[in-house]
Amino acid sequence: MPAEQILSNAQLVTADRVFLGSVLLRDGVIVDLAKGRSQLPHAQDLGGDFLLPGLVELHTDNLEKHMTPRPGVDWPSTSAVLSHDAQIIAAGITTVFDAVSIGDVNPKGNRMQKLPAMLNAIASTQEAGLTRAEHRLHLRCELCHPDTLSVFRDLVENPLVQLVSVMDHSPGQRQFVLESKYREYYMGKYHLNDETMDAFVLLQMANSKAYSDRYRAAIVEHCLARGLSVASHDDATLAHVEESARYGMNIAEFPTTLEAARGCRQLGMKVLMGAPNVVRGGSHSGNVAAAGLAAEGLLDILSSDYYPASLLPAAFALAAQDNDCDLPQAIKMISLAPAQAAGIKDRGEIAVGLRADLVQARAQGGLPVVQQVWRQAKRVF
Structure with missing residues (x-):
């Protein structure tokens, strides 16, 4: 060079x-x-x-797809990281926060068992100069899982961890206000029958009651003490947003309603939405449209979420729509705004x-x- x-x-x-x-x-x-x-x-x-x-990407679970390219198929972790990195850099993403989930609600899942290999592969490939993007870690903490807090404490001291989010995917609230939608989603995702789904619902509701509030408080307190940015997830009501702001969270991932997004603006939380939502013209789960939030001046950050190649097209699409978002503003949503939200200044x-x-x-x-x-x-x- x-x-x-x-x-x-x-x-x-x-x-x-x-x-x-x-x-x-x-x-x-x-x-x-x-x-x-x-x-x-x-x-x-x-x-x-x-x-x-x-581009700066705060939330992508793309690596997990390379670790498990098909159900029941585990791919060698170093190869998976390099394949993921190639997709990331081809999308124009130069700084990526690889989102790794702590707490597997899948009754047959082995996500937690694969975590050490995944994290070691990210660190070793980057140290060897094999990755083309700069990789950091985003710990996604599923609060309604009994092991989440202990695993979080083991991982949060990793120097690559620069962002943490807390989420509760139990039925009856946030993304799944309607239990019928919850059942439809997880029966399809995990191939559960009616009987096993009934047991799954009861377990998630019991775990949420037992762990969610306690784990949220402990995780956020630890992060703020370390100077880490913390994101809420799927806030649906003003009460959710007020709770998140009260804890000190500065990012709201995927608020599901206009009410929640407006609350974020009032309380100073940055609203992050999915780029696929923009490209596809709406949410795949029926929640508020990202373009609608942009038209209201309520969208701060775009994330590729599950599809890295969506990030840049989404910004250009927003700039072409009938709103007050021009190209510099749209590009900020995929570069400067996420960098600032994560505390990156250079x-x-x-x-x-x-x-x-x-x-x-x-x-x-x-x-x-x-x-x-x-x-x-x-x-x-």
């Missing part, structure tokens, strides 16, 4: 505008921006494509002094197609 590079003839998407210009990179950092094309012979011509900040926008994490994207029929990716000025895709 040369000590100095110039990327020229690109539509630079900064925090507040888009303009044709050039970027000077030195020692992994952005050191200058200029309008127009560079006349220097070593400048790289980007052909008028968009130049964006590297990246997230094209600005002098920040890391040269950059994405060249070409608009093809309205779809942004990633052409090149740089991480700290090193081309990685």
Whole structure:
């Protein structure tokens, strides 16, 4: 990698505008921006494509799909991490928080048993310089599982852990207000019959009552003492949001109603929604649409959730819709806003002094197609 590079003839998407210009990179950092094309012979011509900040992803469970590509099939962890990393960088994501779940509600699941191998593979591949994106950890804590708190305490001291979320997927509240929807979802997901589903419902409700409130308080207190950002999950009512804010959480993942999103805005919590929700035109589970929240000025962060390639198209789609969200604002939702919410200050926008994490994207029929990716000025895709 040369000590100095110039990327020229690109539509630079900064925090507040888009303009044709050039970027000077030195020692992994952005050191200058200029309008127009560079006349220097070593400048790289980007052909008028968009130049964006590297994307920051706070919540993706994509790695778990590579660890278990089919039900009952466990894939070697190092290979799984590298395959996942390839998808992440191809999507323009230069900083990714790999979401790993603590507390497996699946009665036949082995997610907890696979955690050590998964975490070791993330750390070892990154230390060896094999990953192209920068990987951090997001611990997703399922509160209605008896082992969640003890496993959390074992894992939270891992230096890669930079974000924690707390969730309660028991029936009758949040994402599953209607038990009928809960039964439909989990009978399909875990292939349960009526009898085993009845037992599953009773167990989850009992575990929620026994552990949820106590574990939430203990986990959030520990995180705040360590300076970690904490996210709530599936807040559905103003009361949920008020509880989350009272605990000190600063991010609300996937609020399910307009009421909850408005409460987040009033109480200073950042609203994170799924990029697939935008691309598909609505929530797959029938909850509030992310585009609707954007139209109300209530959307702060987009996450690819279960599909990494959705992140960049979702931002461009939002910018093209009839709302007050222009392209710089939409790109903030997948770069600067998530970085700030997670307490990261050295990246997230094209600005002098920040890391040269950059994405060249070409608009093809309205779809942004990633052409090149740089991480700290090193081309990685």
